[in-house]
Amino acid sequence: MARPDGRGASDLRHITIESGIAPHAHGSVLIRFGNTQVICAATLEESVPRWMKDQGVPGGWITAEYSMLPYSTLSRKPRDIVKGRPDGRGTEIQRLIGRSLRAALDLEALGSRTLWVDCDVLQADGGTRTAAITGACVAVELACRTLIAGGKIPASPVKRRIAAVSVGIVNGSPVLDLNYLEDKDASVDMNLVMTEQEEFIEIQGSGEEAVFSAAEMSAMLDLGRIGIHKLIEIQNTALS
Amino acid sequence: MARPDGRGASDLRHITIESGIAPHAHGSVLIRFGNTQVICAATLEESVPRWMKDQGVPGGWITAEYSMLPYSTLSRKPRDIVKGRPDGRGTEIQRLIGRSLRAALDLEALGSRTLWVDCDVLQADGGTRTAAITGACVAVELACRTLIAGGKIPASPVKRRIAAVSVGIVNGSPVLDLNYLEDKDASVDMNLVMTEQEEFIEIQGSGEEAVFSAAEMSAMLDLGRIGIHKLIEIQNTALS
Amino acid sequence: MARPDGRGASDLRHITIESGIAPHAHGSVLIRFGNTQVICAATLEESVPRWMKDQGVPGGWITAEYSMLPYSTLSRKPRDIVKGRPDGRGTEIQRLIGRSLRAALDLEALGSRTLWVDCDVLQADGGTRTAAITGACVAVELACRTLIAGGKIPASPVKRRIAAVSVGIVNGSPVLDLNYLEDKDASVDMNLVMTEQEEFIEIQGSGEEAVFSAAEMSAMLDLGRIGIHKLIEIQNTALS
Amino acid sequence: MARPDGRGASDLRHITIESGIAPHAHGSVLIRFGNTQVICAATLEESVPRWMKDQGVPGGWITAEYSMLPYSTLSRKPRDIVKGRPDGRGTEIQRLIGRSLRAALDLEALGSRTLWVDCDVLQADGGTRTAAITGACVAVELACRTLIAGGKIPASPVKRRIAAVSVGIVNGSPVLDLNYLEDKDASVDMNLVMTEQEEFIEIQGSGEEAVFSAAEMSAMLDLGRIGIHKLIEIQNTALS
């Protein structure tokens, strides 16, 4: 079954990671998964949330925020502050990003500081959350390097590089890294956050109007592993 | 490894489903997963959301809301309206419940009406979201029966019964249906929404500070299947 | 004049008080006034509001919150957090509950702690505020017993048992404990919070589209006294 | 027992009603109960709330809003919009004002329009809600006269003039029209809304830390009747 952009089932879109997009952040990248573009910025703050102080939890914290810029979608998306309430989908995604990054970092080794990770979608064409996680991981590592360079911590708190990719079932076939056209027709949509060693950090699969079988899940996981390996390779290049 | 409440790894807690807890709803149950208690109520409204009207989408809609009553937790949880913002975790859970139920129902067969599904946690001891989905499925089916009894629709729009259960890795071992004590020590926490035919509706697995392997996932899925079968049997009894 | 449910003018509906409905609270009851059902839960917090600390006020505090669960009404009532603002009627009622309970308790004897009293209506059929006060009084006393049992205070801070009941003028006749059908046709609606010694804590009477005479008020107060005595007897049984 | 300002137990403070304070309103007064000053403005809008249209309710509506200007209190009171939420006490009071005025007016005779009644406290020295109701009643009648003068309605929709006054027990004695000094020491605080014919519209009595007897209530009602008669006389003068 041909994909709309001519890719094979296990092909990622063209991926690029450009660092330094937001110079005031401690680490930042513009990541592209095809036409999907996300600004990922990591900013350090030399304090921790009140609940950590109150409970005496050692080490640091990571908080992620995800937002779609109003002009990132095909029809303009009103800002949350104009609607007066946070977007439900955005809340779900930023919680996923935060959990993923907390699994990638040794929070104690970060020291008593907060790493704010902002992911703002500049152009949405499917896979914004997986692009956000994959890019955020690079931005965080860049920010940690400024801590080491400044003599604030001896070694990087990054325990493992992680990447994220979507897989799904479109027209009955499993495919990797769905774009918007595929995404809206997919019967199953799954997002994977994994390490280079093929360990899972997060798996979120959903068949909103359909069900999927163990065999389909297995096929999707196989594609996912291929994508994760390629993405981590691209991260390695960006960070070398 | 012994579980805190003496269960075997593949044992569910004691599950009960009591119908009619909220008599003004069209269908309602109080579901218990051990000490976890959730009120699930399905209420019909004879209209659909504005976006469906505007876009001319046929059929009906399901909206789910999830909330923890302030006295459901060990230390009192302030109400969302007092904090002035919706709870992030609650937002994530109610989106999960909504997607799950939309996969269980034929929305066209529901007719041009909205099914509001409210899940309010009376006591939280782990697994509130899986209890909510399992109970909501029964409440929805009870509400649909009132439509049939009232001659409003000819047959039930329920396409498939679904249930949800949590699985996880605690102290290195996979276990089914974690209670709060296990949940807070688990290295992996996974929620499964499935059908009697072992098809997946939703899979959400997370290792916040840890990773998990394909073998661990496989062991968790095996336990999950056992739990889903038992839960659907209990649903069948409640609905017969 | 016959009442819709066949009661005499001075008859209460069937009243039940079931304790332990919310096991994580320090004291809780499900109270029923006929079809009206309210969950009343009292939760202790070992600190006082900031304004008490700032002003150096000794003793403790009671805060009440009242809410109608969305499925408690004949047509579903949207949650406050979805509407984005607290409900005006609910605000008025929770202020009434709080004032009533503060008159029942010796706040100094409570010690430096806050008693949170949550009243959530499970089914609304008239008289939810009076059921809430009558039930909350029992929940508070149960919570105070845990303080005594735990050796935290030597004796109960409850100065007096209080109960609440509605009276009104329906079709020109005074009646006790109105249900929803009567309430919506009543020309006068009055709520009384009183002690066993027939002392007043609160009196709130309103004739929204009508006026009422001193004679009518007198007749309503006579009925109210009868209801209060019966309710306090039921509380005494529940607490013995 | 001497009162702080030398009044007798049944004396009102000096009351003045000055009309035209807000020239853009259809009717407005500045009412003074001693040092308490409230701006009451009635504004007509040629439409009714959506719920009246939807339910096909004939006639008009009255909505009241009550607010304390930030500089009306001894220490500055932050604006609701800065705190981000409506004030609980204010909500309770504006509901009382609205109910009182709806009992004074024939809403059908008002025609299909809304009467907005705004009460803004310029200086608070006790009794702001009773001053607000007493003044609002005059402002509403002035606004209705503009409707008659404009030929929009044939006769005044005002069914009865109403006034409001506070009574209470201070140092064991019943007194009329409490100022702030008395109010904060009162063991019982009661607000009465009544007609010239001594009919009740609203009675709200509260003993926050104390109880009160039927005899005390009777004594307070006697004082209240005296106050109401004098206030309606002052209204009559202001409106003649």
Add this chain to the structure above:
Amino acid sequence: MARPDGRGASDLRHITIESGIAPHAHGSVLIRFGNTQVICAATLEESVPRWMKDQGVPGGWITAEYSMLPYSTLSRKPRDIVKGRPDGRGTEIQRLIGRSLRAALDLEALGSRTLWVDCDVLQADGGTRTAAITGACVAVELACRTLIAGGKIPASPVKRRIAAVSVGIVNGSPVLDLNYLEDKDASVDMNLVMTEQEEFIEIQGSGEEAVFSAAEMSAMLDLGRIGIHKLIEIQNTALS
């Protein structure tokens, strides 16, 4: 070209400043620019904002709030708290008032306290922001006198008296102090905040649908200077 109210191009409307309108404030005035009426109240608080404490900034602070009372406009303006968000125009104006007053005062000489300046429009007929600034300056000076009288500061922190006036181009001609009728037809609207020495504090000119030339600006500034001189004379009288 005749002005609607018969004034000459360089004539102010009738200006009055009446002090003591809000007796609980430390300084207050009701200022009238023709039919425009604004309550300006200055209230002292013996503490400074948190950011000043945190950053160790010496001296005091001024915060201004501006609001239109609902009945101040020709058709009733809903309150911000009812709309749930601050009014954009109001935000812009209160920032202008705050900046202007901070330029008039020596904040260090004010001592470690906050001066709250509230400007509430009672009747709006054009020029509410200029009336607010002109009146607020008097209210602030009155409040400072209470500090001196109380021995809290040795001398007034007022560095310079300031006043504000609007100028504009109406039907091609420059005019001073526009009323509402002129304002809505003006092609250019400019607000000036100046000192008696003709120094500028703020200049804000806007041609929303039109442009204006340097010559027109010059003509408007000439009129502005005339207005400022007269206004400061009126302030001087009010404060003497």
Add this chain to the structure above:
Amino acid sequence: MARPDGRGASDLRHITIESGIAPHAHGSVLIRFGNTQVICAATLEESVPRWMKDQGVPGGWITAEYSMLPYSTLSRKPRDIVKGRPDGRGTEIQRLIGRSLRAALDLEALGSRTLWVDCDVLQADGGTRTAAITGACVAVELACRTLIAGGKIPASPVKRRIAAVSVGIVNGSPVLDLNYLEDKDASVDMNLVMTEQEEFIEIQGSGEEAVFSAAEMSAMLDLGRIGIHKLIEIQNTALS
């Protein structure tokens, strides 16, 4: 007096305008004033605000929104939605942008549609509002070209090209286009929006802690004219 970055008093920073930064918008640019970077995106919506429909106003509308991305500032700026209220400074700026653009466009010629103009600051180093206006003007013109290309309107509704620049007094000397270092030390800060013909659209000058003379204003205006001419030349190039 040397400027921190070595520029002469009448030198702009290095200005670039890069189009197409947000491909889903109908027109978009990334504009740089030195280190200040702002994304300006113009999005068309084929409808007008409700108030225009209700009042029967012909033609279209422009709404501007301005926001600083959290990582645009030296220390991270929390998002408005997290603080729960719109930023006061941002509100002021977006109103300025909207007014400026409405003066540049013939709204009737735009047809019955809304032009949403979003300005998001990627890096803030002084002059973000002037960069936003200058860039937005280009984005709007690009969006209008898509309307012409699509045959929806016959000719461009842009009446005049406009640009904006800041001028100020730093260390006693007038300078053009202040960066952040200069801005925070400036005694006067003025923003000018002008046309190529040296006509004014907006002038906003403020001396928060200081005053400024007519001579200083004149010197600033001279510098402003120089800057505007250069900026419009750069716009012309970007649009040719």
